Amino acid sequence: MAAAAIHTSEKQYSPARSLGNTEQNWCRAVASGTGITVLALQMAIPPPQIAASLTGILEKLQTRHPLLAAKLHYNRATKSFSFLQAPAPAAPHAVALHDAPTTAKILAAAAANSPLHAILEHELNTNSWSHPGSFPCSGAEILHVAVYAATGTGSVVALRFHTSVCDRATAVSVLRELMEMVGGAGPNAGIGNEGEGKMGIESLIPVGTAKKTLWAHGLDTLGYSVNSLRLTNLTFQNTKMPRRSEVVRLQIATKHTALILERCKSKGIKICGVLAAAAIIAANSTKHHTSDTKKYGVVTLTDCRAILQPPLSHRHYGFYHSAILNIHKVKGSENVWDLAKTCYMDFADYKKSNKHFSDMADLNFLMSKAIDNPALTASSSLRTSLVTVFEDPVLDDSLEMQRSIGAEDFVGCASVHGVGPSIAIFDTVREGRLDCTCVYPAPLHSREQMSELVERISKVLIDGVTEDGTEV
Incomplete structure (x- = not known):
């Protein structure tokens, strides 16, 4: 059959x-x-x-x-x-x-x-x-x-x-619960589902954190839409053919992953900052060098469960992430760690100002308008940013459990070819090794083009913690 x-x-x-x-x-x-x-x-x-x-x-x-x-x-x-x-x-x-x-x-x-x-x-x-x-x-x-x-x-x-x-937190929880069940966990194992599925994220936002006047909504929506027209994009390969989502995998050796995480800790940033910076530098290196400053959009997704009212656990299934869009100006001579600090701190400042709640309606509105009116985006590409990253990586230490149930490998991600970034990075630190599933829209971008971009990202990350082949 x-x-x-x-x-x-x-x-x-x-x-x-x-x-x-x-x-x-x-x-x-x-x-x-x-x-x-x-x-x-x-x-x-x-x-x-x-x-x-x-x-x-x-x-x-x-x-x-x-x-x-x-x-x-x-x-x-x-x-x-x-x-x-x-x-x-x-x-x-x-x-x-x-x-x-x-x-x-x-x-x-x-x-x-x-x-x-x-x-x-x-x-x-x-x-x-x-x-x-x-x-x-x-x-x-x-x-x-x-x-x-x-x-x-x-x-x-x-x-x-x-x-x-x-959302990604749900996907991670599903995977964990499935492995527990395959491994013989009882039907009552884990956390219950009280409150699950009863409300969308908008109904759980803490009172006052999403407050914004109608005038402010209008100004922010206009600002986002105007700035999006000025963003630098990766070169589009084919804007006419029907689109699909394709994947390139980025894996960093354990020793380099440890150095990257250590450097992030010493600089007071999260790995999302250096991933965004590496993606920007890699993308900018494919452009013809001019004196012009280029602007790149970075969308950072953050899991809001712990700060909702009432708070939710990671085992409350649903979509409870929100997005923050930051725009970064690049001249072409930036150091990856300086840019990483800027990427992360800009995101952190926006989050501290509750823009992941107050701008939620604006970004939802612009996303729906882009879907309805592709011509509003460059080359009708429906690209909203260069890259999407997650505030926190998935920390996976389940190798022993995977082996016990016969699992040899796994990957997880979401499609982006309708509307979204040129590359979405789903990052996991798996048994001490950085393992990223990078999703992109084809044939808007070709596999060859994106494989080369991911190789450049990898090189930027590794070069950022080495100096003339000597680890620093």
Whole structure:
């Protein structure tokens, strides 16, 4: 069989809450390709065995987190989305099982260098929430799970989420809980889901922190839109062809990662600052050198769970990140650590001023306008910045657990080809080694171009902690 699935009869779903503005924005963006989150795991276990065990595991996961069993509903009268609540108990989730011939076709059509990489890209570009001529689709599940017969007797497991319910913190928690369950953790292990899925981030913002006059909203929106037209972009390769998301992986050796983290600590900054700086310097090095100052946009995403009212834990699934946009002027002679300090401190100052809350509505508005009016962006590219980074990296120390359950590798990221940056960096410090999944829109940017950019970023990072080959 090409793609078999395990199904149970559907039960009646009941109306649940409407989506907040940020969640609504992801629903609009997903039609163009932005807003699909994928976790992919390479497993040393045969596909049928994996598919059978996943069904029970997903049922437990949905019991803990009912949001994963919900469906997305579109109201054509109000042009808005809401979640449909699954009945309790929810029906076991369907797991699609792709046999070897079907998987081989996917791998043959990919330019990726491994089955895990190829299937990650395939899933990033499989949009279950947008069908030609029928978007917005209604009654769609927000989670899709597939198992691919990809590596001899092994397999690749892919979990594809609608980003409105899965920010990076959620993806990390899902992965951790799945590994715990596969490893034999009981159904009551972990933290409960009190309050989960009941409100969007806008309803949980601390009182007063998002306060802004109508006039201030107008000025800030105008400022963001005017400045975006003046940003320097990477050279676009093809602005006409349909877009997809592709991935390049950036990995830094343990010894250099330790030096980078140590330097960040000594300078009082986080790794997001040096990643942004390295991306700017790498991108600027591809430009023709002139005396002109260039402006690059950096979007930093921050997880707001701990500072919401009431605070949420990392196991409260949903989208609770907010964005801060900073613009940096570059002449071409900047030192990576000086620029890293500027990138981080500008972000930190904005966050201290609560701009991640007060500007949320403005950035959501501009994102939706860019989707509706591509010509507002350079070459109709829908690029909103050069790079997107996260305030904090994922710290992964689960290697022992991974090995115990047969997991050989994993990657996770979200699609960006509809609207977003030229490169989004999903950074993980994995057993002491910096491992970044870098996502970009193709063919707006080519694989060759972005592979070269990532190599330049890597060189900037390593050169920043070495001097004539001697570590400093």
